[in-house]
Amino acid sequence: MTERIRLTGVSKRYASAGRGPGALALHDIDLSIAAGEIYGLIGRSGAGKSTLLRTINGLETPTSGQVLVDGVDVHALAPRELRELRHGIGMVFQQFNLWGSRTVYGNIATPLKVAGWKDDAIAARVGELIDFVGLGGKAFARPRHLSGGQKQRVGIARAIASRPSILLADEATSALDPQTTVEIVELLRSVNRELGITIVVVTHEMDVVKRIADRVAILSEGAVVESGEIHQVLAHPRHPVTAGLVGSYARTSLSDADRAELHERFDGRRIAVAADDAVVDGPLLTRLARTHGVDFAIVQGGVARVKGRPYGQLSLALYGDDGALDRFTAELATQAEVTSW
Numbered sequence: 001m002t003e004r005i006r007l008t009g010v011s012k013r014y015a016s017a018g019r020g021p022g023a024l025a026l027h028d029i030d031l032s033i034a035a036g037e038i039y040g041l042i043g044r045s046g047a048g049k050s051t052l053l054r055t056i057n058g059l060e061t062p063t064s065g066q067v068l069v070d071g072v073d074v075h076a077l078a079p080r081e082l083r084e085l086r087h088g089i090g091m092v093f094q095q096f097n098l099w100g101s102r103t104v105y106g107n108i109a110t111p112l113k114v115a116g117w118k119d120d121a122i123a124a125r126v127g128e129l130i131d132f133v134g135l136g137g138k139a140f141a142r143p144r145h146l147s148g149g150q151k152q153r154v155g156i157a158r159a160i161a162s163r164p165s166i167l168l169a170d171e172a173t174s175a176l177d178p179q180t181t182v183e184i185v186e187l188l189r190s191v192n193r194e195l196g197i198t199i200v201v202v203t204h205e206m207d208v209v210k211r212i213a214d215r216v217a218i219l220s221e222g223a224v225v226e227s228g229e230i231h232q233v234l235a236h237p238r239h240p241v242t243a244g245l246v247g248s249y250a251r252t253s254l255s256d257a258d259r260a261e262l263h264e265r266f267d268g269r270r271i272a273v274a275a276d277d278a279v280v281d282g283p284l285l286t287r288l289a290r291t292h293g294v295d296f297a298i299v300q301g302g303v304a305r306v307k308g309r310p311y312g313q314l315s316l317a318l319y320g321d322d323g324a325l326d327r328f329t330a331e332l333a334t335q336a337e338v339t340s341w
């Protein structure tokens with residue numbers, strides 16, 4: 001694995017408006033992002049996601065710690081070197097940040113002009129990008145005549161115009177409706193797959209990281225509380241903040257209120273089974289139930305998939321005699337994560 005971005009012990013405290021210390025936006029962040037992957041940073045509003053993203057291209061300076069991009073210490077660079085580094089890092093924004101007075105062509109061409117490209121090279125590159133992002137025929141439209149999704153396509157074309165190796169996406173789909181979000185996520189995936197660009201996606205939407213990320217870090221109050229491969233994190237969240245994000249998204253796990261209510265209705269043996277491959281990609285539950293003479297009802301739960309692999313939870317109420325229930329539960333537990341509720 002070639003490491004593209006590494007953060008070591010990164011903390012950021014904003015200057016306070018008045019007396020006393022300002023907000024501690026980042027606390028001792030360690031993160032490693034590989035070349036060619038899509039890395040998701042998810043967390044609630046105020047968790048520090050944007051601040052973290054902006055330390056990568058030097059828009060924010062950490063109070064302490066180090067940010068390396070391709071081994072180069074971003075915050076030790078002279079201004080001219082930093083400008084150079086930024087040519088290799090594109091960025092897209094929630095509100096698109098297009099120049100309203102310029103056409104689609106003008107928006108995409110501007111960073112190339114600034115970088116000193118010749119006019120004919122710019123024309124060829126912009127034409128190519130307009131096709132790549134699916135805006136054929138719109139070259140001379142102004143942003144006010146474009147939909148949100150089309151504006152973000154321009155934003156993406158502009159961000160990748162000078163062939164960066166990294167793209168930072170700060171809530172790039174948060175201003176879009178669900179269908180347009182899916183389309184923009186697909187475009188970002190093409191940027192990653194076809195152009196080999198490493199992408200860091202900041203979002204508060206679980207559905208977005210689930211669709212796009214290879215790996216994910218969960219931020220809470222300026223700290224990374226959990227990180228790992230996307231399926232692993234969704235299927236087996238270890239931190240309550242992660243479980244909260246996954247649970248409220250997939251609505252699979254029981255809240256305390258659900259549990260209290262369901263306990264009144266189901267006072268026998270109650271188990272929750274993680275919706276692992278073994279449980280939902282085959283007839284394990286019914287087979288074991290038949291073998292051990294047990295019946296069950298699924299009282300709540302859900303199964304979702306990430307990269308084709310299932311995750312989620314099924315809450316069951318079991319019916320049968322104690323010995324049969326013990327044997328059923330014990331055998332099930334050898335193949336799936338089983339808890340009682």
Ligand SMILES: Nc1ncnc2c1ncn2[C@@H]1O[C@H](COP(=O)(O)OP(=O)(O)OP(=O)(O)O)[C@@H](O)[C@H]1O
Nearest residue numbers: 014023024025043044045046047048049050051052
């Ligand atoms: N320029 C600033 N000056 C002072 N405090 C700031 C500044 N920018 C952010 N903060 C504070 O730092 C913390 C992290 O903010 P940040 O914008 O990074 O979080 P976020 O997870 O991206 O949230 P959101 O999705 O709401 O933007 C918050 O407490 C915020 O109020």
